[in-house]
Amino acid sequence: MLLYFAPMEGLTTSLFRRLHARSFPGADRYYAPFLAPDGQGRVKDSALRELAPEHNRDLHLVPQVLCNSAEAFLALSRELAAMGYGELNLNMGCPSATVVPKHKGAGMLLDLQSLDAFLDRVFSETPLRVSVKCRLGLESAEEFPAVLKLLNAYPLSELILHARDRKGLYQSTPDLDAFTLAFASSAAPLAYNGNILSPAHYSVVMSTIPKLDRIMIGRGAIANPALFRQLRGGEKLDAAELFGFLEELFSSYLASGLGEYHSLGRMKELWYYVNHMFPGAGRELKRINKARSAGEYRASVSALFSSGRFDADACFPGALPGIPR
Numbered sequence: 001m002l003l004y005f006a007p008m009e010g011l012t013t014s015l016f017r018r019l020h021a022r023s024f025p026g027a028d029r030y031y032a033p034f035l036a037p038d039g040q041g042r043v044k045d046s047a048l049r050e051l052a053p054e055h056n057r058d059l060h061l062v063p064q065v066l067c068n069s070a071e072a073f074l075a076l077s078r079e080l081a082a083m084g085y086g087e088l089n090l091n092m093g094c095p096s097a098t099v100v101p102k103h104k105g106a107g108m109l110l111d112l113q114s115l116d117a118f119l120d121r122v123f124s125e126t127p128l129r130v131s132v133k134c135r136l137g138l139e140s141a142e143e144f145p146a147v148l149k150l151l152n153a154y155p156l157s158e159l160i161l162h163a164r165d166r167k168g169l170y171q172s173t174p175d176l177d178a179f180t181l182a183f184a185s186s187a188a189p190l191a192y193n194g195n196i197l198s199p200a201h202y203s204v205v206m207s208t209i210p211k212l213d214r215i216m217i218g219r220g221a222i223a224n225p226a227l228f229r230q231l232r233g234g235e236k237l238d239a240a241e242l243f244g245f246l247e248e249l250f251s252s253y254l255a256s257g258l259g260e261y262h263s264l265g266r267m268k269e270l271w272y273y274v275n276h277m278f279p280g281a282g283r284e285l286k287r288i289n290k291a292r293s294a295g296e297y298r299a300s301v302s303a304l305f306s307s308g309r310f311d312a313d314a315c316f317p318g319a320l321p322g323i324p325r
């Protein structure tokens with residue numbers, strides 16, 4: 001089974017990825033959060049630095065792009081090829097209201113003729129393998145057969161399907177029936193994504209699609225960084241290793257020059273997910289969220305871990321058929 005860490009803007013930074021790969025081996029690939037190039041394919045230096053091989057040592061990283069201009073895609077793919085990358089993932093799933101109306105992300109599904117022209121140009125000139133991360137549709141999974149017919153006409157290295165429509169954002173129950181249909185007719189190897197939040201969620205998906213051989217996990221692995229290890233038959237997450245991981249990540253952010261305020265911001269975004277591993281610890285978690293300095297933050301994290309509320313079997317909440325939220 002191939003297990004992928006999903007791209008998570010603001011969360012799976014290069015510092016996070018490197019530390020995660022070292023502390024919790026088990027993910028075969030990490031997908032970088034999207035690059036958003038301008039019309040000429042230029043991205044900020046800071047975004048390219050995040051992809052620099054020296055910041056992503058000892059892990060398999062796949063960069064991702066959010067754009068609908070073939071020129072921009074091609075210019076960026078040449079730059080990434082020069083950096084040593086072999087694959088670029090196209091984001092066709094972002095549901096944001098600031099992205100979709102521009103026909104980017106899931107908005108690429110608004111006009112399949114333009115998408116066809118984009119892919120035609122991209123595949124005839126790119127030096128890289130191209131994979132796609134896509135949703136089932138904008139309003140409904142009924143849109144997907146037409147999308148898949150179009151994608152099947154191109155030599156995608158892989159299709160990662162987030163089994164929701166755009167309307168479902170990150171909340172609706174993933175549609176395993178629609179995914180199963182896609183699995184039967186995708187020309188490219190198909191990876192599953194959506195609400196694999198615990199071993200129980202994984203079992204539901206695997207018993208529905210037994211031949212599935214690749215899975216992408218996002219929020220479940222942010223909340224429980226040992227989830228990949230656990231799915232491979234390893235130990236559950238241990239409170240002491242979680243504490244060590246979070247402290248090392250925080251120290252790394254501080255040492256990177258990000259500053260106290262932004263380092264705290266990064267950690268609090270992470271805690272939005274991690275807090276689910278501490279059921280009933282509302283008071284302690286609120287203290288973390290209110291921390292204004294590194295000292296306050298560390299004291300409140302220590303208090304939380306001393307509370308005895310950690311539960312290795314807890315997970316980020318989310319439904320799948322047979323598993324209520």
Ligand SMILES: Cc1cc2nc3c(=O)[nH]c(=O)nc-3n(C[C@H](O)[C@H](O)[C@H](O)COP(=O)(O)O)c2cc1C
Pocket residue numbers: 006007008009010011032033034064091093094133162170193194195196216217218219220
């Ligand atoms: C905070 C956040 C940031 C995300 N950033 C990206 C991104 O940069 N690119 C992308 O393709 N998907 C992004 N996603 C979507 C995830 O990669 C994934 O498809 C989604 O969370 C569903 O998988 P999960 O249920 O395993 O979390 C993001 C999701 C969240 C919640």
